[in-house]
Structure formats: C-alpha cells, structure tokens
Amino acid sequence: MITKFNHVAIVVPDLEAASKRYKDVLGANVSEVCDYPEHGVSVVFVQLENTKIELMYPYGENSPIKNFLEKNDKGAIHHICIEVKNLDEACKKMKSNGIRILGDEKPKNGAHDKPVIFLHPKDFYGTLIELEQE
C-alpha cells in the first residue's frame, strides 16, 4: 500500500535561522518561506535528490503546531509523510485495523494540494504519520 517516502517535517523555533543553517552548513537547496494560512504553518522546503525535508513554524494563533513547538522549544521532528496509491482504501484499512485517524477521519487537502490523512502516533510507535495520495 505505501509507495514512496515524501517528506519529513521538522518544527523549528526560527525558520530563517534553520533555513540558513541547512543552506550554509549542509549546503542544502532551500526554498523561500511559504505561508499556508489555511494550514496554520509556514514552511521552508529543503529539496534533496530523492526526497525533501520541510522546516515548519506556526502561522497564526490557531496553528496546529503551536503546542508542539511550546513542548519542543528547540525544535523536533513532527511527522513523516509516505505516499499511498489509493488514500480511500488506506482509510478503510486503517479503520479495519483499529488505527486511529486524526480529526474527522476524512482526507483533507494538505500543503501540496493532495489529499492527506494523519495517523495517531500512539498507533504507530510514537510517530505521527501523514499518508498522502500519490
């Protein structure tokens, strides 16, 4: 069911500083800061040959990652994203296996404008997993 690794998302306390460190120290190819008000995040994309890293910072007062940054004030890995061929089928499979889907359990368009769901980290060994329609 899962196919490609899409990205790892890291919440950082200072997006400009983190972006600069990836660029200057790791020699990474980094994007400008992209704001996603509808998702409550600002993101810098670190493009690698085979995948990408997303550096995230809360956007707005109701950001879904605001509490996460308060708890992890030096920054931390927030989630990993893996692609699936058929997200509706993936949803059914999660439910039939007792895996909790966050929110109202329905796919929502993510930051890449493709449908995504998030699986409860307690059901996947402490890792928040985003499944994205490929």
Ligand code: CO
């Ligand atoms: Co993501």
